Amino acid sequence: MMSTSRAVTSPACAAAWRRRRQQHDRWSASDAPGRAGTATFVAKVGRGRRVRGAAPCSVRAAGSDTIGCLEAEPWGAVAPARPPALALPGLQVAAPAPGDALAVPSEQRVHEVVLKQAALAAAAPRAARIGPEPMAGGLKAAFDRCGEVCKEYAKTFYLATQLMTPERRRAIWAIYVWCRRTDELVDGPNASHISALALDRWESRLEDIFAGRPYDMLDAALSDTVANFPVDIQPFRDMIEGMRMDLRKSRYRTFDELYLYCYYVAGTVGLMSVPVMGISPESRAATETVCKGALALGLANQLTNILRDVGEDARRGRIYLPQDELEMAGLSEADIFNGRVTDGWKGFMRDQITRARSFFRQAEEGATELNQESRWPVWASLLLYRQILDEIEANDYDNFTKRAYVPKTKKLMALPKAYLRSLMPPSSLTQSQRHYSSLT
Template sequence: MAIISPRVCSPVDIYSTIRFSSTKIHARRQNWSNSCSLYTGSKYACVGFEPENNRNCSVCSSLVVTPTEEDLSISSEKKVYDVVLKQAALVKRKLSSTDLDFGPELLLPGTIPVLKEAYDRCGEVCEEYAKTFYLGTLLMTPERRRAIWAIYVWCRRTDELVDGPNASHITPSALDRWEGRLDDVFAGRPYDMFDAALSDTVARFPVDIQPFKDMIEGMRMDLKKSRYDNFDELYLYCYYVAGTVGLMSVPVMGIAPESKATTESVYNAALALGIANQLTNILRDVGEDARRGRIYLPQDELAQAGLSEEDIFKGKVTDRWRGFMKNQIKRARIFFEEAEKGVTELSQASRWPVWASLLLYRQILDEIEANDYNNFTKRAYVSKAKKLLALPVAYGKSLISPSSKKHSKVIKA
């Protein structure tokens, strides 16, 4: 389910219409090193397990990266980790979000009432299209709640450019104009009501523009790429379209004052959650993507499992497909496990919506299994009853205090 189908115009124009539609924020995936144990030296920022605790972690039986892809994987991993370090450093340089001194409201035509209405509209969008997450945001402080709504709306608007009703009319130059508009938003020159909310948010919190720009880069990839040779390519795409959301959100969510975790480890966990969610969306939407001519699955891993593109388009569940899917689900769950380490370190008032998102998305993997791995014609979804049951569990987890043990460094770029 997507939300806003804006007309992309030049940076000097204001969107003439804003309407709601139905789509979704899409998802993509990621590949492993040729070692079955993922540890501190892992190639992927946001996945780091100590060898002594994970000697039997067999996530990649048939998931192998060939030496000729090494340069690509290093550059992808380093690019992502460099952004993680930059975001963490930005928070360190400024006051933590729990101590931020919120300044005066952004001045716009109509001043404060207009800005309040802008945030209220963002909240309405969030409530309509992400009900469970919205419910969790109500436990946050008003400033954080509004900021998360503003970021959420911008991400959905951006996704709509390539996945919404007007996607066939979107060109690379249109995305360039959208990026120029983003620059104006960060410079305090909003174009419309939703922009105004985001402009105010980035002025109040230590939010950097790079993850926003990287998400737009992910949209550019969607315009020109519908196949991914291996998981290293997908890892970078997955960061662009989903991992970025975690990096945007941490400065707003805030890290608990009593947390002993490093800022970098919390950002890595946020990155892991975004990637885990994207992997889950991808596995859920295999059939839907195939009907649009897209295959967001690692081509080399499909070949190693004895599968081809034709098998995806035929949509027949076989033993080979089940084996392939088991490996993909195992990978996604590892990212969820890594993400859990960081959720507990967030400010207590911010934990519940993140826990709810994590628990509910992870249940989609269970539903894929329950459907006998038929993600061609059956859509895995979590029932309303299961969602309601997950909410008190998420709330209970949100009450757990941060660990006194420091996280291990996740990766050395």
């Protein structure tokens, strides 16, 4: 654990953390993507799964602000608030009223959030915004703690972040930790005690983070991040909304409904991350294009999670598949709960996989435009997740009794491929060069 006194956890959580550290070498599942998927441009948060070997944490007392095993004492220092010049009030997207949830197509609503984040990021220089300025000891310890959590739960991604500049690397860790803590509210050790009110309180705490009033050291790391990078609060709010959706919803009538859920729990991470990862100074692409690519990777990863975990979700009484498309394929809920791999199911799965792959192709367009040192973790996520779809096909579409996973050898082979892809120049630059060559 951290040597600073601010890194103190509750005894039960500290003991669980030590046990997980001792079993570290035996955790093949700790780096695997999880249900929700905040496994996107940034990382894998592991929703709906338990880390093998982890002991449950003690249930937090009523009114407590601690989150699962990632607890820290209240933070004394105040991180700087976002400079007023970065505010874009004219682009504020109002949350829809409950009765109007589907009044506007989900893709259009999400596009408005993309435009807002793109405008905020475009207002900042594309070069790194932060210099190597020394940090106070407490803040350094906060970022170090975030790095420890990332390394513990997402080893492959943590490795890939080592190519990033220290400022960007620390900021990405801070975002990862906040996403993981948010995810634990619904799927962590204390999930059965979480209510809508608890999520409201977590959102209020998010507002404090963006206002420069962090509650604990992990909040302080994110507060410093959003103060120094053009990160908009809306994707963070939307992720919390995704947690609310999971508390009240276990069926999705159309893909439009499912699209919104996938954005909430996964696409949001891409929008959080682009301003930190940065866009290459050589890129000719619009900031909006890069943000759309980040969103697409989140959607693709989450759809892949859903297709991989059909059987697991069914055993929990959940179906994350468009019901109208199931009906068109002649399938019912009974077919899913009974795990029937019929010709109709295989045809349905082929269509779902085709859709997921289309989002992966769109994600590639954004990944090539990022700063070179930030591309490796993105390409690694993209290539590794896309292989899960191949494994579903290899299992003859039996995702009821067979869990599609990428063998460790294939994972290791994907990393150098991802690194080589990260070295390629922005696609917009090469397209521009080809266009120029055609004119001369």
